[in-house]
Amino acid sequence: MVTLADIESARKTIGNSVFLSPCAYSETFSRLTGNRIYFKFENLQMTGSFKERGAANKLLSLTCEERARGVVTASAGNHAQGVAYHAARLGIHAKICMPVSTPLIKVSSTRDYGAEVILTGGNFDEAREEAERIREAEGLTFVHPFDDDAVIAGQGTIGLELLEQQPDLEAVVVPIGGGGLIGGIACALKEKNRAIRIVGVETARLPSMKAAIAAGAPVTLPPADTIGDGIAVRRCGDRTLPLVRKYVDEIVTVDEEEIANAILLLLEREKTVAEGAGAVGAAALLNRHTSLQGLRTAVVISGGNIDVNFLSRIIERGLVKDGRLLRLRLRVPDQPAALARILGVIADRRANIMTIVHDRSHYGVSLGESAVELTLETRGREHANEIIAALHQAGHRIEHVS
Secondary structure, three states: OOOHHHHHHHHHHHHHHOOOOOEEEEHHHHHHHOOEEEEEEHHHOOOOEOHHHHHHHHHHOOOHHHHHHOEEEEOOOHHHHHHHHHHHHHOOOEEEEEOOOOOHHHHHHHHHOOOEEEEOOOOHHHHHHHHHHHHHHHOOEEOOOOOOHHHHHHHHHHHHHHHHHOOOOOEEEEEOOOOHHHHHHHHHHHHHOOOOEEEEEEEOOOOHHHHHHHHOOOOOOOOOOOOOHHHOOOOOOOOHHHHHHHHOOEEEEEOHHHHHHHHHHHHHHOOOOOOHHHHHHHHHHHOOOOOOOOOEEEEEEOEOOOOHHHHHHHHHHHHHHOOOEEEEEEEEEOOOOHHHHHHHHHHHOOOEEEEEEEEOOOOOOOOOEEEEEEEEEOOOHHHHHHHHHHHHHOOOEEEEOO
């Protein structure tokens, strides 16, 4: 099992190779969660996630012969970029097997760092099988994304930094995929201060660590899609499970809507971009899934590598949910000034029209009438309700398009 000494050694090994990420206080999230919240921004690492800590430590531990032969790994993206970036720095050839569903930004970034990318399989497990085949066939060193002592120790350096940046910490919330991140951090923190509470967060669609703890051994869950693709691991690690059982106090899960809402809130209030896996800790606290209350709590924002097209969909969906983006369909007489009267009501309520469609043929309209579909930008749910009420009062028939 990884020890505190291993983690302290890893910190010396990776030295200046990895950015000392900030751990900043959040007034907004403190107010919303009932805890004193500090965010550890691992999304600010060179490759956009914490993964390069473990990758750097593993690669620096290789012998000259192993470096000359090269390395291979499998990853949904963040570990791939960490290995690619540090392998290039050290002059080591790296082959990365990635699932075909990996977000494009992670694939292109991995290639840009100099690695040979092999898109294979529908999920991490299938990509790992191909990486294992390549390792056997070509004699490469396999760099496991989480179930490796050197990798776990590298991730654990975050725990040492947290204690230095916030010495009075009472709790830490950490995402869980395979368990390497939380295993390393929990070991570092608990061996220094047993009173610190460690809470892990998984996506409800793939709670592989919770399942393993319940079963007493790693179990393989059925495949599932989740926006927390960075922690979409069907089977936790053999080496990480004992660390989690020994050091982690609580494991909770969050659903897809909760993750999406946390991504949006982090972007809007904290001005930071978090991917799904990176936002699960914030999601758990916002939705009161943990037992933490009134504690000085660090939340690890583990990564920020999210596809911008997907991020735009999350933003739009969030605006709709908050009532800040409102779509209405009205049936009006097909006569002069009918549309002008609608627009006058909206203008009086100071809403902004994003799109407008005037249709005489669809939506079941009768002869002599037309349908008008509007997308409005509002100040929120209360403002949206005011607009709807004003349109009703003006005699318009309204259908709210969800």
